[in-house]
Amino acid sequence: xxxxxxxxxxxxIVVVIVIGIIVILQMFNINLNxxxxxxxxxxxxxxxxxxxxxxxxxSPDKSFCKLYEGxxxxxxGACAGLTxxxxxxxxxxxxxxxxxxxxxxADGPTYNSDSSGKTLPIDTYYYMNKCYGSGCRQ
Numbered sequence: 001x002x003x004x005x006x007x008x009x010x011x012x013i014v015v016v017i018v019i020g021i022i023v024i025l026q027m028f029n030i031n032l033n034x035x036x037x038x039x040x041x042x043x044x045x046x047x048x049x050x051x052x053x054x055x056x057x058x059s060p061d062k063s064f065c066k067l068y069e070g071x072x073x074x075x076x077g078a079c080a081g082l083t084x085x086x087x088x089x090x091x092x093x094x095x096x097x098x099x100x101x102x103x104x105x106a107d108g109p110t111y112n113s114d115s116s117g118k119t120l121p122i123d124t125y126y127y128m129n130k131c132y133g134s135g136c137r138q
Contacts, residue, residue: 094109123135
């Protein structure tokens with residue numbers, strides 16, 4: 001009883017604040033109970049037909065080239081990300097002038113001209129570990 005008599009003002013203030021908060025929440029229609037998350041389990045079955053079995057079993061260099069088949073503009077960017085060793089052994093990329101990997105074949109780089117259509121000179125071009133061009137050592 002001594003506690004209540006000595007602290008009755010503080011107790012009344014806390015009760016008034018709590019009741020005030022409840023009234024404000026009610027006036028502004030604020031709900032502190034979040035809506036339950038609706039969980040619905042949908043059974044899904046994935047059936048693999050193994051249509052791409054051949055591409056899965058390919059060597060990495062062949063599957064890399066098959067991925068960009070018919071998309072030489074994307075292949076150019078993908079070849080640029082290859083290391084020199086991987087580029088020289090790829091069947092769809094070539095190592096150009098000892099500087100960069102570009103899309104190409106045994107006939108040379110896919111994009112081998114400037115904006116005016118003039119053919120660019122090639123010093124060395126490695127395709128499938130074989131060197132083509134005037135700078136190759138015979």
